[in-house]
Amino acid sequence: MKLTFLGAAETVTGSRYLLEAAGLRILIDCGLFQGTKNLRLRNWTPLPVDVGTLDAVILTHAHLDHCGYLPVLTRMGYRGPVYCTRGTRDLCEIMLRDSARLQEEEAAYANRHGHSKHRPALPLYTVEDAERALELLNARDFDVPKQLNEHACFRLLPAGHILGAASVVLHVEGKVIAFSGDIGRPDDPIMRRPMPLAHADYLVVESTYGDRLHGKTDPAAELAEVFASTFRRGGIVVIPCFAVGRAQSILHYIAQLKAAGRMANVPVFLDSPMATSVTQLYGRHVGEHRVSSTEAHAISHAAQMVRTVDESKAILGRHGPMVVIAGSGMATGGRVVHHLKAFAPDYRNTIALVGYQAAGTRGAALAAGAPEIKIHGEYVRVRASVANLSSLxxxxxxxxxxxxxxxxxxxxxxxxxxxxxxAAADAMRRHIEETFHWRCEVPIYLQTVELPGTADELAANSCADVAHSMPADPDQPANPSA
Known part of the structure; x- marks a missing residue:
């Protein structure tokens, strides 16, 4: 068996792992690189794998750094299955279409205003490419084995994090190879706790926060303080936000704060058609999250949903106090960029960062206290306060x-x-070695490692007992996708 790290090595984005085993070539995750320019350029570099030799793609979840490269893969000729959970399938239908539309819009904007060095500026992929990718999605239930051939099968275990997020557990050549995906928090207000693993011969584990502990501050209290201090100045709170997961958590807290009288009754805008559509999905996946039908209704009514470009532009002409939640979470693109351009120069306003900010992104620059950020080819002064809310x-x-x-x-x-x-990956390596004394390493980009398998007769039988190898978890329904 061979495992090649085509992404998410030496960086927190671009999740792609190539497993070659049992006569198969399987790509686990197919994500976009985000952050610094040298990373983003990898999205334009041909995948160092002949896509015609790939037998399957398995997705852990629907964030773009895990699924956003799929339209490129299909444009390169991939026509095999893309396995994922039902929640991931539903989210990908929203995410990939929206990502393609934004890429087309940003390329058109750059061509109109001359912001690109390329003539003409082109999108990484088109809506047509995204639609072709969506046709390949093959939805699976959680914790139900899927046979790939006589010697290989896999199953998807709930990972928390966002709707549909899964850890991938492969039984190949008599060995268990597990990919954590992004692991959620055990006390997340919306998602259920991640399901633990019972066994792994080889393990690939994430380390996004491998060098940090989250604060114990109550997220609702943190938001309430940011809102109150900004509104006293007559200001606007701009929240760059991931459309999947984070936006719904913020709306959940806003609904609670307003219901408890802990937040002024100011306008709240969710300026993200994608986040609006995602919010409506929670009713279709009730087994995956902790939210009641009453709470789901409150979340969907906690903000004015902004869908059209004209409605978004109208916000730019409004005055505070108000809250504007818009994508993307690291301010790399989307409608939030226009809001930052308009509202960052005003000292009365606040930019609230509520998620991980990868190196090289506008969000990371804001978190580091940059006095200005580059938007559409020009530098915008940052006079607004910047709040980092890690508890979210x-x-x-x-x-x-x-x-x-x-x-x-x-x-x-x-x-x-x-x-x-x-730094985070190496810190996580040390934590694992010191706590468990496991053999642990941090791979580098494009590194290939060999993983010894077992005799064929054992490999052939390894999938039979997959469904019975997990410990019971009282926080998980028997089948969250059912």
Missing amino acids: SAHADYAELLSWLRSIPEPPQRTFVTHGEP
Whole structure:
């Protein structure tokens, strides 16, 4: 068996892993690189794999750094199955179409205003490419084995984080190879806790917050303080927000704050057609989250949903106090960029960062206190306050990741720490080695490792007992997708 790290190595984005085993070539995740320019350029570089030789793609979840490269893959000729959970399928239908539309719009904007060095500026992929990718999605229930061939099968386990998020557990050539995906928090207000692993011979684990612990501050209290201080100045709170997961958490807290009288009755705008559509999905996946029907109704009515470009432009002419929630979460594109351009120069306003900010993004620059940020080819002065609200993260911190790993009774033969900035990944490696004494390493980009398998007769039987190898978890329904 061979495992090649085509992404999420030495960086927190671009999740792509190529597993070659049992006569198969399987791509686990197919994500976009985000952040610094040298990383973004990888999206334009041909995948160092002949896509015609790929047998399957398996997605952990629907964030673009895990699924956003699929339209490029299909444009390159991939026509095989793309396995994922039902929640991930439903989210991908929203995410990939929206991502393609934004890419087309941004290319058109750059061509109209001359902001690109390329003539003409082109989108990474088109809506047509996205539609072709969506046709390949093959939805699976959680924790139900799927046979790939005589010697290989896989199943998807709930990982928390966002709707549909899964850890991928492959039984190949008599060995268990597990990919954590992004692990959610055990006390997330919306998502259920991630399901633990019972066994892994080889493990690939994320490390987004491998060097950090989340604060113990109540997220609702943090938001209430930001709102109150900004509204006293007559200002506007701009929240760059991931449309999937984070937007719904913020709306959940806003609904609670308003119901309790802890927040002024100011206008709240959700300026993201994608987030609006995602919010409506929660009623179709009730087994995956903790939200009641009453709470789901409150979330969907906590803000004015902004869909059209004209409605979005109208917000730019309004005055505070108000709240504007818009994508993207790291301010790399989308409608939030226009709001930052309009509202960052005003000292009365606040930019609230509520998620991970990858190096090289506008969000990371804001978090670091940059006096100006570059938008549409020009520098915009940042006079607004910047608030970092880490308690709203949907990623497990290193202590929560260690708790999740503790369920594995026997040490994996090898553990690979990925999906983190270099310092975070190395810190997570140290935490795992010092806590469990496992053989642990941080792979580099494009590294290939060999993973010894087992005799064929054992491999042929390895899938038979997959459904019975998991410990019971009282927080998980028997089948969250059912």
